[in-house]
Amino acid sequence: MDVHEVLEKTVSGLGYELVDVERSPRGRVLRVFIDKPDKPRGVDVEDCALVSNQLSRVLMVENFDYDQLEVSSPGIDRPLKKEADFARFAGSEITVKLRLPVNGQRNFKGVLQGVREGKVRLQIDSGELVFDLASVDKARLVPNFDRAKSTDRLV
Numbered sequence: 001m002d003v004h005e006v007l008e009k010t011v012s013g014l015g016y017e018l019v020d021v022e023r024s025p026r027g028r029v030l031r032v033f034i035d036k037p038d039k040p041r042g043v044d045v046e047d048c049a050l051v052s053n054q055l056s057r058v059l060m061v062e063n064f065d066y067d068q069l070e071v072s073s074p075g076i077d078r079p080l081k082k083e084a085d086f087a088r089f090a091g092s093e094i095t096v097k098l099r100l101p102v103n104g105q106r107n108f109k110g111v112l113q114g115v116r117e118g119k120v121r122l123q124i125d126s127g128e129l130v131f132d133l134a135s136v137d138k139a140r141l142v143p144n145f146d147r148a149k150s151t152d153r154l155v
Helices: 003-013 045-061 083-088 145-151
Strands: 017-023 029-035 068-072 093-102 105-116 119-124 127-132 136-141
Touching (some): 003 017, 003 029, 045 068, 083 105, 093 119
Antiparallel strands (some): 017 029, 105 119, 119 127
């Protein structure tokens, strides 16, 4: 099993969602971002500690080489990686960087209309843009501080 599979299996087994995994340039720091969609205030320090302790044990048993493990929430500018993310956050404002330009442009900001059969729909100032999910290089939620205050969700 590769490290991503081990992380996914362990994190989901604890009842959390694995949002993203990053490795430092030399691979010595392993950063794991988790979420718990059904928890109204989002993940907190106790959640991160629980996942960190479990992952430390599992990674030691599986003999993965790293120096430091960091577990945290994805934050209010959460990355969107999976098709389920694009479905879950429909109606939210996002930024998207595509791998290849569309009409000479790679970076877009707009309201996510959703995803269907691998096609993402984004409402931008000039209309609706539709592109393949596979063509997304990076996508993130645009922080909405009013929404963060009104839902009283930790970020």
